[in-house]
Amino acid sequence: MSPGRPLRTDTDLFEPGRHGDADAEAGLIGFAVNVQPGPPPFVRDVLAARLGDLAAYPRADDVQRAVGAAARLHRRSPAEVLLLDGAAEGFELLARLRPRHVALIEPTFTEPGRVLAASGAEITRVVLPAPWRLDAAEVPGDADLVVLGNPTNPTSMLHTREQILRLVRPGRTVVVDEAFADLTVDPVTGVREPQSLAGALPDGVVVIRSITKTFGLAGLRAGYLLAAPHVIAELTAGRRHWPLGTLALAALAECLGPRGQAYTDALAGTVAGDRAHLVGLLGEAGIEVCTEPAAPYVLIRVPDGLGLKAALRERGFAVRSCANFTGLGADHLRLAVRSAEPAAALVAAMTEVLAGEASHRGRGA
Structure with missing residues (x-):
């Protein structure tokens, strides 16, 4: 003892x-x-350089730099990028889509189930058997919101793009939590993020990302999501001013940029x-x-x-x-x-x- x-x-x-x-x-x-x-030294330096700006509200150009970095990284339009006060905020905002029936692909990170259950939607937990391969046939046909992780926490299972795309259908939004996708590597080709949907962003798919895991920034809430502009409009209707602080915006721009x-x-x-x-x-x-x-x-x-x-x-x-x-x-x-x-x-x-x-x-x- x-x-x-x-x-x-x-x-x-x-x-x-x-x-x-x-x-x-x-x-x-x-x-x-x-x-x-x-955080690596270059990120620490960027954050330290902005400490003198904390007396002011976050600036519009800080937002634009962070949005632009995410858009360039994933080859998306800036209109398809929504910055988040931590990836967990993305799950909270999903309730604004007013889903009727949510399917959670389990086992998975517990936060989406917690916040979506509070929205009043019907929740179906689609529990995959080991080794947890995704099967679209297990998802209820009337589920209008499906949430899964890729790679999944805590199983470390990486689903293929093709498996995820089988979940997509008219009238349904598929949300993919890619919090750890940036550290996935194809074991044969060495290509990073081999199964990510961030660059493709098919219709009906929302991708939620985080920088806090990879860059050691859990104490600085910072993430983003990628979605069609009309989905982002629904998610942000009535959202508070300055949802991200100056340091989070600076971290996003640096981590999603070339050095990051x-x-x-x-x-x-x-x-x-x-x-x-x-x-x-x-x-x-x-x-x-x-x-x-x-x-x-x-x-x-x-x-x-x-x-x-x-x-x-x-x-x-x-x-x-x-x-x-x-x-x-x-x-x-x-x-x-x-x-x-x-x-x-x-x-x-x-x-x-x-x-x-x-x-x-x-x-x-």
């Missing part, structure tokens, strides 16, 4: 609204949250290598990786996942329980991808705990 670290109950691990940052305790080696450790994308290119390659290394270590340890991962996190399944999580905490590691995700359970844990040394330390600790449990069960038999 680590001195000074109080025991915690597992009851809140099953709460649908629980977020992984609850596990990111000071002093623990962090595998619970999928945010990069901190060069950084993302390099990071995507690093993450792919680190993820392959982690998966290899888990395989050698006999720990089940649930599906081929495509995101900067890996889903595993172990006996007594909550017990393993607690034991790892006492050994100085934070991992994410997936007990509160629809379609998963207490035996599922999500591990953020980290560099080789902490990954090896984590797997060694997991192996030690699991071996001890197996030995204990053997003595009990």
Whole structure:
């Protein structure tokens, strides 16, 4: 038992609204949250240079620069870009489309279900069986709003564009949460974002994006969505003035611009290598990786996942329980991808705990 670290109950691990940052305790080696450790120096410099502007309201040219950066990156019209106070705001704004029947492709990030349930719409949870391949036939035909993640959190499953496009039909809006898409890489070609719909933006599709994960900016809420202009008009009717602050606008323009994308290119390659290394270590340890991962996190399944999580905490590691995700359970844990040394330390600790449990069960038999 680590001195000074109080025991915690597992009851809140099953709460649908629980977020992984609850596990990111000071002093623990962090595998619970999928945010990069901190913003790169060039982003810090841009933000620091704007601190003197905080006495004024955000300027129109800051908005235009950020919108223009997103439009150029995805080869869209500026009229198809809506800046967001964090990607989570995009899910809140979906209620303005007045959906009657929402289909949530599960397991997935819990925030869309939470905010859309409050809108009064009928909610159908389309729970995909492992390994969580998308099947349009499972979605109710009268669903006029379908929400899914790509890659999906926490499974790390990456659906193909073709699979997603089978969801599209007249009278339906398909919302794709691409919060982690910028770090996906085709394993054969090395092309980044191989399944993203941001550049194509088919009719009836809304893409929600974030910069906070890749650039270590979770404390600075900043994201954007891509949609047809008439959809953006519905989403923004009556929206407050200055929904984004000056620093968020500056961060968006920089992260979506040339320097930010060069950084993302390099990071995507690093993450792919680190993820392959982690998966290899888990395989050698006999720990089940649930599906081929495509995101900067890996889903595993172990006996007594909550017990393993607690034991790892006492050994100085934070991992994410997936007990509160629809379609998963207490035996599922999500591990953020980290560099080789902490990954090896984590797997060694997991192996030690699991071996001890197996030995204990053997003595009990």
